[in-house]
Amino acid sequence: MERSVIDRGRRNFLTGRRLSRPDRPRPPWARAASVAAACTGCGACVPACPQGIIALDETGRPALDFSRNDCSFCGACAEACPEPVFDRAIPAFEHRAVIGADCFARRGIVCQSCGDACPESAIRFKARLGGPVLPELATDRCSGCGACVAACPAQAVTVSMPALEAAHA
Ligand code: SF4
Ligand code: SF4
Ligand code: SF4
Known part of the structure; x- marks a missing residue:
């Protein structure tokens, strides 16, 4: 398995073909x-x-x-x-939304734009002491539509494959 990946990468390198x-x-x-x-x-x-x-x-x-x-x-x-x-x-889709550290709410600024944009109600907001409510993503409800990505004013939302997230955890 590892050999075939190496061979494919080497072949693409030699032929000048770029990988996605x-x-x-x-x-x-x-x-x-x-x-x-x-x-x-x-x-x-x-x-x-x-x-x-x-x-x-x-x-x-x-x-x-x-x-x-x-x-x-x-x-x-x-x-x-x-x-x-x-x-x-x-x-x-296999991918799901991921809310990153640049989220305004996580930095103490009131924002619920992603939740407002989500057609699946997959983003809920959880109250906390001493700061604005925080977004929480229910991945089982997420369709991967991407509406929250464009809606986020902090550009904090991306989409990611669950398998890739697990590999980087
Ligand atoms: S829209 Fe972006 S900044 Fe606002 S709460 Fe959602 S993730 Fe955070
Ligand atoms: S990708 Fe779509 S369904 Fe998933 S959280 Fe974002 S807006 Fe909701
Ligand atoms: S909105 Fe665009 S990407 Fe989505 S199903 Fe329609 S044509 Fe395909």
Whole structure:
């Protein structure tokens, strides 16, 4: 397993092919593996997205930019794709929102913008002594839509794969 990763990395280095970052959010119903295996980089999904959140990354593959907007789960990207990149039978996203240390509330400034933006009510606010209420994320309710990312005035919210978080814990 380790050998094949090394070989692939060496081959990509030798051929000049750049690798996608594994933590980059991909369009809904697409996974890093299916993007790597089946996406031709045609770009059909980019103009199809009414939210304007799909852009091709440095490898020419689609990635989501939640700082622009959220995903409405309309399915237009999957419908526009001519290749077997999307699988509507699987959950849309694996990633979940993560609230970082730059959060205003954690720094003593009143803010509930992420909770107001969340359509799943996945962000609740917990009272505490001596400071503004703090956001708490219920990951089991999070759909990964990204609405909280664009809404946060502190740019404190990102999305992350649970497996990557566990690896870095
Ligand atoms: S499901 Fe719709 S809003 Fe979400 S990325 Fe695809 S085209 Fe954009
Ligand atoms: S919107 Fe951002 S700054 Fe405001 S409470 Fe949520 S994470 Fe913190
Ligand atoms: S990604 Fe969407 S569902 Fe998850 S916490 Fe943010 S706004 Fe709510």
